[in-house]
Amino acid sequence: MSCCNNKPASSCCSPAPETTASCCGGPAGQEASSCCSPSSKGRVDWLLWGSLLLVAAGIAGHFIGMGPKWWHTFSHGSWEFMSKAWWGLLAGIVAVGVIGRMPQELITGLLGKSGSFSGILRATFAGTLLDLCNHGILMVGAQLYRKGASLGQTLAFLVASPWNSLSLTLILASLIGWKWMLLFIILSMMIGVLTGWIADLLVKRGKLPANPNHRELPEDFRFGPAFREGLSRVKPTGENLKAIAKAGMSESRMILRWIFFGVVLAAAIRAFVPNEIFSQYFGPSLLGLALTLVATTLIEVCSEGSSPIAADLLTRAAAPGNAFTFLMAGAATDYTEVMVLRETTKSWKAALALPLITVPQVLLVAWLLNR
DSSP states (O other), X not given: OOTTTTOTTOOTTSOOXXXXXXXXXXXXXXXXXXXXXXXXXXXXXXXXXHHHHHHHHHHHHHHHOOSOHHHHHHHHHHHHHHHHHHHHHHHHHHHHHXXXXXXXXXXXXXXXXXXXXHHHHHHHHHHHHOOOOTTHHHHHHHHHHHTTOOHHHHHHHHHHSSSOSHHHHHHHXXXXXXXXXXXXXXXXXXHHHHHHHHHXXXXXXXXSOOOTTOOOOOTTOOHHHHXXXXXXXXXXXXXXXXXXXXXXXXXXXXXXXXXXXXXXHHHHHHHHSOTHHHHTXXXXXXXXXXXXXXXXXXXXXXXXXXHHHHHHHHHTSOOHHHHHHHHHHHHHTOHHHHHHHHHHHSOHHHHHHHHHHHHHHHHHHHHHHHO
16 A cells, blocks of 8 residues: 555655655655655754753843853853844844745846856855844855755855954954955955855765755746846735745744754853953964864854954954954854754765865965964
8 A cells, every 4th residue: 555645656665756756746856754754743843942942041041140150151141142143043034035935046047057156256245245143144045055056155155254244344344453354354255265166166076965956047047037026026015924934934943943052052161161261372373273263163153242252362362363263263163054054955075065175274364364
């Protein structure tokens, strides 16, 4: 007896025809839960709800002010992070909903040909100009991948974007000066472009997995009609707003679970690892650079919080390379980004490509800046 409503045409327990991806006749390339395995629907996402509960408890503890010292530190850290990052998360959810409503051909047309150098440049500029925090940008990057952006375009977008927003650029300029700020932006864009180019080259050589969502533009594609169709889908009507909100929350759930977990982990590090341990060893030496890399890997700092710390490394420790490392490697080694990439691409190779390709470039640039 077939598991698909007694239909003999296709069995999920035997090889399915190449034209279908599921035993129930789903289109090729579409992920669907198998009818031979328990559906994920109805399961409790313990990581999401457990992390959210701890974050909510921390925020409540910030206002109540009771408990031991470590709990005060944890509570304050939870509140500080969420009070700075909430707008980026909300904007990211909205952006995911909007992008999800756009025709895939329009997104492909905006990003350029997948795997091309011009496509990498477009993704890098998009990441640099988009004004979102480093966690809000994760949602957008994941959605772009689902819409067909190549792995290289996705990595270039993520590498170039974490702190290069307009608001944070102004903050950084006020802290370290326009000269250093412009130099940091140019260098970060160069690393974004090179990272994306290397990733797509490895995809072409079969070392990294290609994006299964990729589609070539049809020959009769016209940007104008596609753009007008996209605008009609995001017009602020009741039906569109409801669809955007629903899609944004649904598509962002996977990312939110890691963001909330990251908040819990970062607040716990603050509570149990004194900041003084890190602040003494950040000089412009190889040891200081190595310790900066370790610190920025362990301490999850939102983009708003990374700029003042980087400014302190440049002005007080006289280590511009360490400041650049804190800004750039913090995003490249961020466990939230790595896990979101793993969930989005379904590949550890693709996820680990972010730090493995980016970090050596960051350290080389940082060493030259310190000299």
